[in-house]
Amino acid sequence: MKRIAALILLASLSANALAFEPFVVSDIRIDGLTRIAQGTVLSYLPIEKGDTLSDEKAQAAIRALYQTKFFSDVEVDREGSILVIKVVERPAIAKLTLRGNKDIKEDDLRKGLKEIGLAEGETFDRLSLDRVQQELIRQYYNRGKYNVSVDPHVVQLDRNRVSIDIEIREGKAAKIKEINVVGNKAFTDKEIRDGFESNTSNWLSWYSKDDQYSREKLSGDLEKLSNYYMNRGYADFGIDSTQVAISPDKRAMYVDASVKEGEVYTVSDVKLLGDLILPEETLRKLVYIHKGDTFNRAAIEASSDAIKAILANIGYAFAKVTPVPKLDKDKRTADLTLFIEPGKRVYVRRVVFQGNTRTEDEVLRREMRQLEGAWYSQGAIDRSKTRLQRLGYFKTVDIDKQLVPGTVDQVDLTAKVEEQSAGSLMFGVGYSQYSGIILSASVSQNNFLGTGDRFSIGAETSTYYKRVNASYVNPYLTDSGIALGYNLGYSKLDYGDTDLANYTYSTKSFETTLSFPITDFDSLSTSLGISSNLINSSFYTPQELIAYQDALGNKTIHSWTSSLGYTHDTRNSYWAPTRGGQLSLNVSGALPGSTVQYYKIFGEANHYWPIGKGFVLYLDGQVGYGKTYGQTYDNNGYQVDPTTGQVAVDANGNPVTLYKKGDKVQFPFWENYYAGGVRDVRGFQDNTLGPRLCDGRSASSIPDSKNRCTGGYYSYGQPVGGAFKVLGTAQVFLPLPFLKDVNTARVSWFVDVGNVYKDYGSFDASDLRASTGLSLQWQAPIGPLIINFAVPFRKKDGDNRFVERIQFTFGNQF
Structure with missing residues (x-):
């Protein structure tokens, strides 16, 4: 096929380039341009005024212009000493419509299409449209939708434009009818499939959709299966084969995986090799697997991650830790080596912010714990991200690092944020069994004029x-x-x-x-x-x-x-x-x-x-x-007599004093x-526990053991709270x-x-x-x-x- 394509291209170039004697180009004229500026075309031409034009240079010019993908046809001609290039522009995409896509979000689809040049305002290329069609079908196949159809429709418009309508019929995902694991003896099917994202139909499948086949989900489940065994000592565990069969109507899937369990291995030694940077005893504290332990992949990976993390915190942003287990099948032991490659120690040259259209850079910069000119620290970067997220101004926060071109010891950090509204005018309705209906209104701004200052005015009833x-x-x-x-x-x-x-x-x-x-x-x-x-x-x-x-x-x-x-x-x-x-x-x-x-x-x-x-x-x-x-x-x-409303008196006719002048004031x-x-x-009404008192009309101020009051307006003691x-x-x-x-x-x-x-x-x-x-x-x-x-x-x-x-x-x- 490649040879045929090359022959077609050669024939095309030969047909579009006239044979002529070499001549000195006194001027260049471009015919056929409607949307593209002549200066743009000249910038791609490998020929300038004063050059001697030969057949080879003419063909090179045609190739260069074809490679721009601006033109569907290019011809080279001459008028005296003037080089004439005749072009036919490819149509522009005036409108791009997507219909029928539910499983893949339209924003994600448009982003992917734009990356390959299929977007409104771009030049239309039929080959790109064909690639898009095949890629979309592949993505839906990965989601288990084998009945999908993707039909692009291209409509020619005036002024050399096209309208593209991509119609997607997703169909229904194939359901998993059987998952068979063959060769497992140490563990039951239920044990090894615990945590799988793929499953046969069950009472929760309507929500979790775990019975819908997906190639990515199956790959992840097989990785979990491998981890399950290797985390329990089976260092030479392997999946011999995986077969996925589909029913003729493309609605049912059957998954079979054949495994080889192997044997349980014990760690015979753990070595740290390479450029350790830090004292070995310091790194040893970060190793979570030791001599005599059962082989455990999760512990090994955790050890690698912990060593990389501590090195990243002191500037080694690109450190690598490679675990190399050496298995002795006769003794069933594993000699483990963690090979450390710290790479170059780097420092942060610059921290820049993207996406903060309303918020001032200074508001973000003061939350950064990674400083410019300081050694790179992953811990400081992670803390910076957390502090930015907790501001409440942003939906998402991502901090990326890039090596500075031409260096090996400098990185730039880019903090990408997606802003959300930090101010609001709110009217609220709520209800609680304690407060009843709650009405509220407020005006608040948590990022006033992008300065990070906060103010609010509110009312509630x-x-x-x-x-x-x-x-x-x-x-x-x-x-x-x-x-x-x-x-x-x-x-x-x-x-x-x-x-x-x-x-x-x-x-x-x-x-x-x-x-x-x-x-x-x-x-x-x-x-x-x-x-x-x-x-x-x-x-x-x-x-x-x-x-x-x-x-x-x-x-x-x-x-x-x-x-x-x-x-x-x-x-x-x-x-x-x-x-x-x-x-x-x-x-x-x-x-x-x-x-x-x-x-x-x-x-x-x-x-x-x-x-x-x-x-x-x-x-x-x-x-x-x-x-x-x-x-x-x-x-x-004084205490008041509830029957008379006057100050109560004792048997001797003296006023009953509850609080005496000069005594220490109570809480x-x-x-x-x-x-x-x-x-x-919980389980008790709001604020009702603790001390209680009877109302002023009751015969006694203290309720009985069953919280009853006699003679009062309230038949029960009223909670009054306490100081402890x-x-x-x-x-x-x-x-x-x-x-x-x-x-x-x-x-x-x-x-x-x-x-x-x-x-x-x-x-x-x-x-x-x-x-x-x-x-x-x-x-x-x-x-x-x-x-x-x-x-x-x-x-x-x-x-x-x-x-x-x-x-x-x-x-x-x-």
Whole structure:
């Protein structure tokens, strides 16, 4: 075929090039151009004015112009000493339409077509169209769709243009009817096929499509099969043959694989050879397979990757580690050598950014931990990528390296980002069993004018609260990463509309915050603010709360607030971590000069551990503590007789005093911790655990053992929270086949233990409540959704009113 094509080309060139005596070209004229500029054609010609034109040069000129693929016909002629080139331009592609493609996305198809020159605006080449047709058929065959047809239609348009319509009929994928592995004796079919992407039809195939044949999936499964054996010592395992048969109607596939298991090998020695760079004892710590161990390919590959990683962190970006096992079939041992080739140590010449059309380069550059002019470090690059992703400005972040042309020790880094909207105008509707219907509206911009500054204005209302707030944060007040923020807010909470104590609490506040990075994982934060809080009680408010407020002598509570916090965060993801954890400690309170002087300490520690096969263990512990300091009551706080509405008296006619003037002020009830709820001790209503009080009309202020109150408006004790809280959670995230993306949805089994107490001295472990159940967290189209099915297995009689087996909350933004 090659010889025939060459003869055709030679005949074509001979026909298009006239035989003439050599002459000196005084000028060059191009005839037949409509779209292509004459200067473009001249740039491809190997002939210039003043050259002597011969038959050989004429043929070379024709070849050069054909190779541009601009022309379907080229002729060479002369008029006196003028060289005349007559061309027929190939048509331009005016429109390219794709129809019927579902399995392959149109964007991916168009990108592939453009790479071979088949795109709108390009020159049309029939051979390219034929190649596209065959390539598309091949890709669909790889997906198991053997009934596919690809029909290109070319329509001639005016002005030497064409319209191309590619019609694809994908057909249905062939289903796998049988998968047979022959020769396996050490392990059952079920064991070795565990984890295969290919499977015969089952009850989940409608979703997973694992019964649809794919050449790529089958290749991956055979690799998994090989790994399964080699990770268990079968170093000479091999797949002798693989046969795939298709039924005559091209709808059923039959897969047979013949294997040779071989023998189990033990590692006799592990050597490190080559240019080690680092001390051998340092590298030995990164080798996860040792003398006497059963041969394990996964451990060998992990060792190679760990050595490459540590070398990449000190500048050896292109290090290679080649494992070479030498098998002794008589002794069934493997002598393993890890041959290390570090290559040249390289440094980063330049870091450039692509795709950030709105975000300033400086915003990205300050997140980079790999610096220009420094030795290449893969660890610093990976950390830089994580920091860029956590900004929230980008859908995707990729950092590529390229050797600088002409060098062997310099690389350029290109950070390619795809921006997403960092600002929003949102109206929200949500619902929770605790808050009822929630309406919200906000305007926010997390990347103001591309500077990385954040501001927001929002309002929210539900059945028991109203909130309005505005905030502004400059995350890089200084180059070292010190952040400065301001918060202004107003809120009003009507606890009487819930199962909590009956009173309303409104707050006006202003706060400024500073945060200081210590390392990439550690930060400090501090704040200073002022607030004015108004508490309105009613006849149904518990007596202790009214008396406390009377003892303070003021319904309006003024506070100078301050806080100091520390955070250590090593989570590998913000939304759905699978490893790492978070440790935080916060101390806050009201400073001297406030109506009530108090401090609160809250600490939390949690961690995620992958425990294999997609399972992730999560443990979390929280402790909250609050206390007042250096302050006494200005007045007496009296109990009121619920029948008369007057100050109650004892048997001697003396007023009953709940709080005495001069006594130390107790912790303010409006700052109490609460427990229970959809995100706390699940299975109990939100905020309903801990101390309870009867309303002001009840005969007694303290409910009985079954949480009952006599004579009051409420027949049960109202939760009031407490100054000491403990909470512990153990959770296992479960791998489910129909939840492919853990960033979208996760299901977990949990055990929660916790409660809240009046103060630290009231802590009693026997009062801890506990529950277990399943939880679904889903980033649904309607908004974040949490559904819990919880069963309290440690509770008391008084809790029955507040038990909820099914809890949910969701929100929507549109």
